[in-house]
Amino acid sequence: MTTLDVLLPYYGNVALMQEAVRSVLAQTDRDWRLTVVDDGKEPGVPEWFEQLGDPRVRYFRNEQNLGVTGNYRKCLGLAEYEYLVFMGTDDVMLPNYVANVRTSIEAFPGVAMIQPGVEVIDGDGKPASSLADEAKRRLYAPRRTGRYTMGGEELAVSLLKGNWLYFPSICWRTDAVKGTGFRDNLEIIQDLALVIDLLQAGEEMAIDDVRSFQYRRHLSVSATSAFSGHRFAEAHRYFLDAADRLDAQGWHRAAKASRLHISARIHALTLVPGALRAKQWKGAKSLLKNAAAGSGRGR
CATH class of the missing domain: 3.90.550.10 (Spore Coat Polysaccharide Biosynthesis Protein SpsA; Chain A)
Structure with a gap:
């Protein structure tokens, strides 16, 4: 079977x-x-x-x-x-x-x-x-x-x-x-x-x-969207939404990790030089914004 x-x-x-x-x-x-x-x-x-x-x-x-x-x-x-x-x-x-x-x-x-x-x-x-x-x-x-x-x-x-x-x-x-x-x-x-x-x-x-x-x-869809900043904008939106749902479940440590999403923010920061070399100025600005986008909301 x-x-x-x-x-x-x-x-x-x-x-x-x-x-x-x-x-x-x-x-x-x-x-x-x-x-x-x-x-x-x-x-x-x-x-x-x-x-x-x-x-x-x-x-x-x-x-x-x-x-x-x-x-x-x-x-x-x-x-x-x-x-x-x-x-x-x-x-x-x-x-x-x-x-x-x-x-x-x-x-x-x-x-x-x-x-x-x-x-x-x-x-x-x-x-x-x-x-x-x-x-x-x-x-x-x-x-x-x-x-x-x-x-x-x-x-x-x-x-x-x-x-x-x-x-x-x-x-x-x-x-x-x-x-x-x-x-x-x-x-x-x-x-x-x-x-x-x-x-x-x-x-x-x-x-x-x-x-x-x-x-x-x-090079893939995710890599291309990463330089544009789209990938991290989507991730930031997801992490904050997930944090609220995790808090509601009583998983406060997981909610805190989701709001901070440190690895995703560090990854965004590492891509800024590449975006600048590619002259993707809007992408570089978006990456910097997402790198600094951790939220202190919640417990």
């Missing part, structure tokens, strides 16, 4: 998407189904999927562009099995991914989220490192090793201080995600919002340091 829906909301580079698909096909554990929802119009893509001839792979092409959140919602509506993953179309599953997350599911029955070990790669598929990834690993991620669970305010505080997760690698319990859904007013920070909503609903995350996924770090 199939346990895992691999959902691939696709738009963009054809070659990288094909590499992502091949990495799913190469899984040592065959307990998966791949669903690709194409939000673009690149020629030859439907024909490529047809020639795969694999009944475990479903391909759909949207008649109209749905955008990031719309396409994620469509993928979610197509999920039928107990667990799912929203895989990035430029990322790579290592051959042990499905087997590894199944081990976590068996170790922690009913867990809502599973974060496996992740390797960061560049546009050419070579191991890479960035300031953001080093900060995730050295400053924000838990110091524990092995396979364990976290939840409640403890995990919320940790993530709101600095989001050390890699969204495309996370395996989710399908009914938990469908019951929560995606927020209408978010795009870039949609992943963190979903995790915090699930934690507030009483769900837990399993964390495993066995490397089974490659996350590609290169």
Whole structure:
């Protein structure tokens, strides 16, 4: 019986998407189904999927562009099995991914989220490192090793201080995600919002340091919007809204971490020189504004 829906909301580079698909096909554990929802119009893509001839792979092409959140919602509506993953179309599953997350599911029955070990790669598929990834690993991620669970305010505080997760690698319990859904007013920070909503609903995350996924770090929607300042304006709005909801739940430490959102503000500040070099004056001004935007409201 199939346990895992691999959902691939696709738009963009054809070659990288094909590499992502091949990495799913190469899984040592065959307990998966791949669903690709194409939000673009690149020629030859439907024909490529047809020639795969694999009944475990479903391909759909949207008649109209749905955008990031719309396409994620469509993928979610197509999920039928107990667990799912929203895989990035430029990322790579290592051959042990499905087997590894199944081990976590068996170790922690009913867990809502599973974060496996992740390797960061560049546009050419070579191991890479960035300031953001080093900060995730050295400053924000838990110091524990092995396979364990976290939840409640403890995990919320940790993530709101600095989001050390890699969204495309996370395996989710399908009914938990469908019951929560995606927020209408978010795009870039949609992943963190979903995790915090699930934690507030009483769900837990399993964390495993066995490397089974490659996350590609290169120019993307989030990177482009970062220089413009849009990414951090959205994040600032989310953090203040989340803080009010966390205070209402009695999670005052998490609310304080959300209002301060120190790592996001530091990140905005580090991008100012790049925005200036690119002569994005309005973006640089917006980044500076967001870097100074912590709120002292609340407890």
